[in-house]
Amino acid sequence: KAGVTQTPRYLIKTRGQQVTLSCSPISGHRSVSWYQQTPGQGLQFLFEYFSETQRNKGNFPGRFSGRQFSNSRSEMNVSTLELGDSALYLCASVLAGSTDTQYFGPGTRLTVL
Amino acid sequence: AQKVTQAQTEISVVEKEDVTLDCVYETRDTTYYLFWYKQPPSGELVFLIRRNSFDEQNEISGRYSWNFQKSTSSFNFTITASQVVDSAVYFCALKSGRNNNDMRFGAGTRLTVKP
Numbered sequence: 001k002a003g004v005t006q007t008p009r010y011l012i013k014t015r016g017q018q019v020t021l022s023c024s025p026i027s028g029h030r031s032v033s034w035y036q037q038t039p040g041q042g043l044q045f046l047f048e049y050f051s052e053t054q055r056n057k058g059n060f061p062g063r064f065s066g067r068q069f070s071n072s073r074s075e076m077n078v079s080t081l082e083l084g085d086s087a088l089y090l091c092a093s094v095l096a097g098s099t100d101t102q103y104f105g106p107g108t109r110l111t112v113l
Numbered sequence: 114a115q116k117v118t119q120a121q122t123e124i125s126v127v128e129k130e131d132v133t134l135d136c137v138y139e140t141r142d143t144t145y146y147l148f149w150y151k152q153p154p155s156g157e158l159v160f161l162i163r164r165n166s167f168d169e170q171n172e173i174s175g176r177y178s179w180n181f182q183k184s185t186s187s188f189n190f191t192i193t194a195s196q197v198v199d200s201a202v203y204f205c206a207l208k209s210g211r212n213n214n215d216m217r218f219g220a221g222t223r224l225t226v227k228p
Contacts (some may be wrong), residue, residue, distance in 0.1 A: 011114070032214070033215075035216075041217075042218060042220050042221065043204065043206075043218040043221075045216060045217070046217045048215065056215050058215065088156055090156075090158060092158075092216075099146070099165075101148070101160055101163050102148075102160075102216060103160055104150070104157055104158035104159075104160075105157065106155065106156055106157040107157065108157045
């Protein structure tokens with residue numbers, strides 16, 4: 001089975017721009033979670049989508065949003081980029097419930113200049 | 114509140130040494146799940162093990178072993194006869210048994226295995 005894929009792998013943007021990141025989960029998996037990883041804050045949960053609905057949300061400003069499509073693929077959007085948004089954004093795929101293991105993609109490294 | 118503490122920021126060992134990575138967690142939930150992930154320089158988090166709160170049996174997988182002790186809220190990870198390929202950042206994580214996938218990660222321990 002193919003693993004979790006994320007595109008693009010690297011991205012450079014400037015302050016004020018917006019960005020969209022994509023995540024394709026493992027085939028058959030219905031839940032997708034997003035995490036932000038920075039040297040200062042470590043790994044932080046952004047949000048989770050299950051069956052096209054946001055099921056859980058972390059403590060991030062409204063500039064961070066996401067959605068999930070009927071094929072379980074998910075996108076994450078960050079508007080009005082700030083320098084502090086530079087990070088590795090990781091997507092995790094879960095079969096369905098909270099008892100299942102999260103499998104992570106390779107991440108998208110976003111640099112904001 | 115849920116919290117995971119990995120007090121060891123960096124560990125450096127010489128190949129073939131045994132090394133233990135510590136993980137202490139806090140949660141008020143009676144049902145929860147503990148995980149270890151490995152993050153090599155490529156960035157991808159690689160799943161190593163999952164343990165639920167009702168299963169305190171220790172586990173061994175090759176050179177890897179895990180010690181789960183609810184009495185001390187610890188879930189430690191030992192690598193026996195370490196190898197250079199074990200060099201990575203290792204994360205311990207905690208997830209509630211409630212219906213969500215909000216996983217709390219420790220700060221990670223950077224392990225360097227020197228030849």
